[in-house]
Amino acid sequence: MLTATRALAAAVAAVVVTVTAGCGVTRGDASRDLAMWIPNSPGGGYDQTGRAAVSVMEHDDVTGGDFEVTNILGAGGSVALTRLMGAAGDEHTLMTMGLGVVGSAYSFALPFKVTDATPIAQLIEDQEGVLVPTDSPYESIDDFVDAWRADPAGIAVGGGSSPGGPDHLFPMQLAEAVGIEPSTVRYVPYDGGGPLTSALLGDKIAVGFSGLGEFEGQIAAGELRVLAVSGEERLARGPAADVPTLTESGIDLVFTNWRGVLAPPDLSEERRAELIAFIEEMHASPEWRRALEDNGWTDALVTGDDFGRFLDEQDARVASTLEEVGLL
């Protein structure tokens, strides 16, 4: 699937090049223009969120200038993060990011962390789910956790991301929450939702951990069952609505795959405040409401210093999980 995303990216990049080359005329003041960097391929989660935010800001003319959206692929967002660090003091650049980029900074041994950039805002969060094939013996999350506690190394579980990514961090933190040593978990990484689905349908692994978006067809068709969702509250809509949360089942864990926006380091206080104001104005727009609804995202606006503290906390949590598993 790597080649798949690259080819897709290439195609869209080619289109973008053609299109941007065609419109050299700027509407507004060039000094008000902003770049939005996306750390993965077109169609991916960061891409959807980043482009949705940009289109709302353009629609409402929040900034008074133009946006240029660029997908910077590679190394789970590390390439884009490295460029962002290199653009210190650049007041015209934003980058969409999320939990996966926090982990990538560790797995790719970057000399900096996401907390070294300027925090602007957290925008949304997505719940993860615990998935089993329909003929699985696990009817509830308790069934699974009991069996898992009894033999953590004997049950193969899988996720759609490599170590350090959200689908890996979730089962590790779940294991820790139910008293299982994370390093004993038998985790099989798959290259995204497609291969993970076929592994589940083919009974190659017992349990899958992933965001639910890519599995809606199978869940609706009754081929996969969701044992629990990871957020604070049950999902309101979709085929996984009314699946209980982990906390309802007495497991003390809330895990969300969140996304937000960073700016390069060394920004002036005024510019930082201005960028945060842009995001707040976007957040207030009815267009953004609609984008949230269309994509099934949970609104989770946290800005400025609060987002900075959230990043510190997430960064520490990711670091400790990766350390537990022996990957640091």
Place this chain on the structure above:
Amino acid sequence: MDNLSLLWGGLESAVTPENLLWAALGVLLGTFVGVLPGIGPAMAVALLLPVTYGLEPTQAFIMFAGIYYGGMYGGSTTSILLNTPGESSSVMTAIEGNKMAKAGRAAQALATAAIGSFIAGTAGTLGVVFFAPALADVAVRIGAPSYLAITIMALVLVTAVLGTSRLRGFIALFLGLTIGLVGLDLNTGQPRLGFGTTQLADRLDIVVVAVGIFALGEALWVAAHLRRTPMQITPVGQPFMGKDDWRRSWGPWLRGTALGFPFGAVPAGGAETPTFLSYLAEKKLSKHPEEFGRGAIEGVAGPEAANNASAAGTFVPLLALGLPVTATATIMLAALQGYGIQPGPQLMTEQPDLVWTLLASLLIGNTLLLVLNLPLAPLWARLLRVPRPYLYSGILFFASLGAYTVNLDAFDLFLLLVFGLLGLAMRRFGLPVLPLVLGVILGPILESKAREALAISGGSASGLVDEPLAVAVYAVVALLLLAPFVLARLRPGRPRTDGRATPEAGERTDDGELVDR
């Protein structure tokens, strides 16, 4: 027969003069975008997809099918004419196809590719019609252990293409395996051979490697020899396939189709493995194995058929399970969703008319491709008459553009140049290219499947043989390895029974076979 009548219904509603016009337009557009070097079928389809929005669903399907087959065929055209494959599954086509083109047989190579694609595409689509839901359930059962076994079989067969010097062959193979190691280790998240750069943190794109070594390497080689050797003029051969070409092509077409379709239908399959399994099989079966590497028509016919049959096979998991398994299938999924089709388990029951119209459109697009492109093959072949300096500068321009647009990163141009220099060095020291390419493709598959199987079994070796298919394939591998020894033991016995001495090494047996000791 129920399916057949449904398909017939789809065909009836799809074949109108206006729709055929859309299909023809799609085929032409697809071919023209597909022939741009560096633009593979996936990208061609993605670029042209917006053209079909705004049409009626049936017309959109038909045009889309035309674009899809046109884009695929366009990719083979550049592989054959310019040695610049657009995606990993047409790499094998470039190997023999370009040699044929250089020998003045470009028109025949293009024709056998077009007819092979047509046969494989049609047979594959019919396979989807009849078997999709049933096959999908079986296909998801085939997992990492089976795929690992098949990859090992392919590696065993690679020894057949090492070339005259085993040493050079193995050097090339291991170079390829090393190139395949670059990138993140999926299981532990450790970067390998990254030299501290984040750009090398992902797997190298086989297209960049192949275009660098094939096209750039060749251009550099020609440039390095310009002063000493006169420009070779590509001979202009016959415009159409001769009797002999037909006789040598039909077997590979059918075998390639049979190999390709199941690989497409298995979610873990992918399109590269069947193309080179077909190549290796054709070389083993050919009566003219010495022609392989110098432009054997079987080496184009087989892999092209395998590629297209596999592409048709990907509709099985795509339509029945909603799983895209190749780059092109990922784009298709986006396209189908754009037309309001939600592929998945319920598709076949909930929106049957759309599915049958789509399948009928694929058949129509495939047929029109043949009708339009077969007469064009001699015209395309004329492209090679462009004076070499201009031709090579054009190839270099498009190869660089293709490499650059993937990430808009100058680093990829640097990578292309590095592989171009490697290609030049390999030509200088007589290293065969094929083992390297197979190493780059097979290495990562071998590793990821082995580790997936072992991760599932918790490190126990029993995980490698817990699927019946895997065991069966290992049995074939054992046969392949043991057969020469067994035969060698049996043969010396035979002359003794009729009282004659064993022939000495270098002598010919009664069958006229040279005894190799």
